[in-house]
Amino acid sequence: MSQRLPRPSGEEQAGEGHGAVPDDVAVAVERVLSSTALLWNRADQGLEPAISPIQLRAVEVIARFGRLNLGGLAEELGAIPSSTSRLCDRLEAAGLIARETARADRREIVLRLTDQGERLHAQLVRRRRAAVRDVLAQMSPASRARLLDALTEFGQASERGERGGRGIAGSRTA
Template sequence: MSQRRPRPPGDEPAGDGAGGVPDDVAAAMERVLSTTALLWSRAEQGLEPAVSPIQLRAVEAISRSGRLNLGGLAEELGAIPSSTSRLCDRLEAAGLIVREPARADRREIIVRLSEQGERLHAQLVRRRREVVRDVLALMSPASRARLLDALTEFGQACERRAPGGAGAVDSRTA
């Protein structure tokens, strides 16, 4: 990917987006995120046990929270509770999660990762970090330092944009 060169003042391209962000910046970010998603998808292939993308998203959500009730998991996934319940049926059958009644209200069901689910998540994290390290190794130390600063600020902006974490998801089925 080519480096973005500073433009002289007043020489921004037409089509500036929200907040005065030039289209070329947004397009560059979209390309990087798209390529990163592809790299991550490749890192997910061959996981044992094999899981679908939505199952992997559920494992990640549960791992982030430690324990979630079905409603909380549905919200994290942007799915309806009945679909989330069926998803949990499949995850439980695969040995990746454990369902248990909540201590305060035994009608409420809590899900957590099983030991096998934790191993799967750890394997995923290792693979993803390996892919990222391979790409970062192609960059200069100075570029990596600038990237870290930019990603830190971008992450903070994402958190301000999507309070509560997950943000909007188009699909409501799990």
Template sequence: MAVHDGPDPMNAAAIDDAAQALLSAWDAAREQATPRLSSAQLNALLAVERAEGVNLGGLAAELHMLLSSASRLCDRLVASGLVERAPGRADRREIALYLTPSSRALLAELRRVRRLALAVTLERMSGSGRAALLRGLSEFASAAADSNGATASARTA
């Protein structure tokens, strides 16, 4: 009898298939709420939201892109009025990035549309199914955060 060290690959495949439905709902909400933004621009806004005052190098690292690519992306966001550049608090020569009221409103609308779409689907599920989904996704998010923290620690070591 074989001993398994990890999850059943069939479970991973089933979760991958089910996650596609969640991602499709998410993408539809993104397209409805933020049709003028590319995925890269939206990811940049979310990164700046998570780390207000991040510098360009930090943004590039967060988005896993070259500094020059992040700079061009940031230029487009500044030109659209979605990001502001300001001198850094610790080092005035460094440029910090901040969301504008316009981008905050845009992200709030995205979340509103996304949550409404999710609520419609969740209503079709049983109460026990919703509870199990929430429990499982919460544990998944925690495990992913632990994994991402370990990955980030390994990169900086």
């Protein structure tokens, strides 16, 4: 059963000029994303080894790129390179990442997950997917199909907006 959210009024509808999207749609998506973030955070609890949320985010970013230089990781995390370097010190001490000299430029240091880092990332992915599957199992097959279509389109629109807004800022991979 779907729940209809109250339609905002006045200033809250100001966003409707952007593609004529009513604020109630944006509010509904925001609520779902917030609930999903909580679901994922619960799945993150109890990982071994236990690491902080920012360390976990760094592991995720490195896993996504495979090999990444420090500047690329800092950019992805929205952090300054010196803070990112200290973060990497902790991840390296925990045995989750390794720093290596880049093949193309020996002055550049690249980051990669160690076997232990790969195992941690795989554990994270398994736990999050299980949590999402538990929620999806409560939906009808028709609703899951509609959700897949909508999420696919939402993801494509998000990626288009990301490419148009930020652009490509130099090389991130080594």
